[in-house]
Amino acid sequence: MIAFQNVSKIYLGHSPALEDVTFRVNRGEFVSIVGRSGAGKSTIIKLLIGEEKPTKGRVFFGQYEVNKVRDNDLPALRRHIGIVFQDFRLLPQKTAYENVAFALEVAGRPQSEIDELVPQVLDMVGLSDKLNNFPHELSGGERQRVAIARAMVHRPEVIIADEPTGNLDPINTWDIINLLLKINELGTTLMLATHDRDIINQLERRVVTLDHGKVIRDEEKGKYILI
Amino acid sequence: MVTVISRIIHYGFKNFWRNGLLSTATVAIVSLCLVVFAGLILANTTSSRLIGFLQDKIDISAYFKTNTPEDEILAVKSALEKLPEVKSVDYISTEEALAIFKARHENDPAFSQSLEELNSNPLEASLNIKAKDPKNYEVVAEYLKNPDIAQYLATDNPVTYYNKQAAIDRLAGIITGVDRIGLVLTILLSLVAGLVVFNTIRLVIYSNRDEISIMRAVGASNTFVQGPYLMEGLIIGVISAVASLLFIFLGFLLVPLFYPGVTALGIPDFSLFGYFGSNFFSILMYQVLFGVGLTVISSLVAVKKYLRN
Known part of the structure; x- marks a missing residue:
């Protein structure tokens, strides 16, 4: 479903962010991308959603060859992907409900579907009583749950979570990870970028380890091993 | 959509x-x-x-000798009206000039008395010319110097343009x-x-x-x-x-x-x-x-x- 083929990315005047990276993610998998800050985790995500183009190699997502998608077609590609960011990136002027509904509105879904789906998804992430709260009225954990609800509401084929627990305390961290596991069990492919040792070691799922832009390990039931 | x-x-x-x-x-x-x-x-x-x-306040007046036939004055008027620089030409006959003069000085017995003593109308007929642009007055003044017209004009002060020239030029x-x-x-x-x-x-x-x-x-x-x-x-x-x-x-x-x-x-x-x-x-x-x-x-x-x- 997702494939990186000999991908390199060099930002002008810097050492390579990614060097000859090749890996494949199958439908329904839960894959963690692990590495220190600057190892290339974010670059992988940016290449996958077409925010950056690879210097060399090819990036595939479903029927798209992402490195060849024209700028005008990127929004359509991104509607197949749900993204969760470390800093939540909710729209501050919109309520929890409106933030989630927004992902459906931009995809042109009818109002009746929005009215039905949004409360369901917010209920699933445990926020049915905070529909009309603005982001600044929510705690960090709650904001991240709104972001996850937004990422999953349009039933994407894959959810990419970029350090989703980086700003959260340990209890909220596990709430979020469990939520992601639940979404994955329902059939959505999940890519989790993190450098949290505890999460990786307890998950016991596939781990792709990056170091200085190279894949140094790719294990089915991986551990966090970085010196 | x-x-x-x-x-x-x-x-x-x-x-x-x-x-x-x-x-x-x-x-x-x-x-x-x-x-x-x-x-x-x-x-x-x-x-x-x-x-x-x-601009509307500016005009030049051409005064005609009292013996000029009205037909000649009207001919000059229509010739002037054909000039592209001219906006309008008003003809003021000797009778009208007298009426205007009387109206202006009705409270001044000295003027009306002296007019009565004259027993004739001393006022000249005139054409009141307005140009489209203040810059055009010179053209109009030149036109009036044409001998065919100038022969009918009151001699010493044919066109008041020259009196107003400085003011008109400045305004322009x-x-x-x-x-x-x-x-x-x-x-x-x-x-x-x-x-x-x-x-x-x-x-x-x-x-x-x-x-x-x-x-x-x-x-x-x-x-x-x-x-x-x-x-x-x-x-x-x-x-x-x-x-x-x-x-x-x-x-x-x-x-x-x-x-x-x-x-x-x-x-x-x-x-x-x-x-x-x-x-x-x-x-x-x-x-x-x-x-x-x-x-x-x-x-x-x-x-x-x-x-x-």
Whole structure:
């Protein structure tokens, strides 16, 4: 479903962010991308959603060859992907409900579907009583749950979570990870970028380890091993 | 498509309402700029009325010898009317000249007595000539020197143009100057107002740059990201246009309280407030066009910057 083929990315005047990276993610998998800050985790995500183009190699997502998608077609590609960011990136002027509904509105879904789906998804992430709260009225954990609800509401084929627990305390961290596991069990492919040792070691799922832009390990039931 | 457009309009209004303080500040700045714009319209109208009024005061008169047959005078009149530089020619016969003279001096018995003693009408018939442009009087004066005409003209002072020449030339100079300064000022002030509005809108959108990147990450198309900002620009433009005219209306009400008579400017049959009232809708249309054009174009340019990927 997702494939990186000999991908390199060099930002002008810097050492390579990614060097000859090749890996494949199958439908329904839960894959963690692990590495220190600057190892290339974010670059992988940016290449996958077409925010950056690879210097060399090819990036595939479903029927798209992402490195060849024209700028005008990127929004359509991104509607197949749900993204969760470390800093939540909710729209501050919109309520929890409106933030989630927004992902459906931009995809042109009818109002009746929005009215039905949004409360369901917010209920699933445990926020049915905070529909009309603005982001600044929510705690960090709650904001991240709104972001996850937004990422999953349009039933994407894959959810990419970029350090989703980086700003959260340990209890909220596990709430979020469990939520992601639940979404994955329902059939959505999940890519989790993190450098949290505890999460990786307890998950016991596939781990792709990056170091200085190279894949140094790719294990089915991986551990966090970085010196 | 209909769903997308209705959502864009809905978001435009919602963003405008929720960004209350920012929207109010933007409307305030844009309306001040539009006040400048409307002020230019009013100032240009006033100056052209003033110039028109002064131009109308200038004329030259050609006086004919008392023995000139009326037919000859009328022939000169129609010849003058054919000149492209001439706006109008009025014929004042000796009888009319006498009537005007009597009317002007009816309270002065010395004049009427001396007229009665003369037993004849000593006044000369004249042609009162108005040119389209003050610069054209020289052409008209030259034309009157033509011997065919000059033979009928009163000898020592055929044309009063030469008496008024200095004044007419000076006025012509002033009018050209005022026109030029007015044009430069209009362009300059419009440009400044335009730049202020553009910068204001740019700052509003700059403060929204994170939101724009979030919208794009969620899969919003460029139309969906840009649309609500254009809509907001439209709303700001329309409200500012109406507000600017409200400010001007208040100005018309308040300024005469402190400076009575200032809006009439000494031009007879002209009141700036009257002009504002009778042309209210066309001024409003200019304001809306200028306001909306500026805000929408500014929004378009400013958002474009954040639409790359």
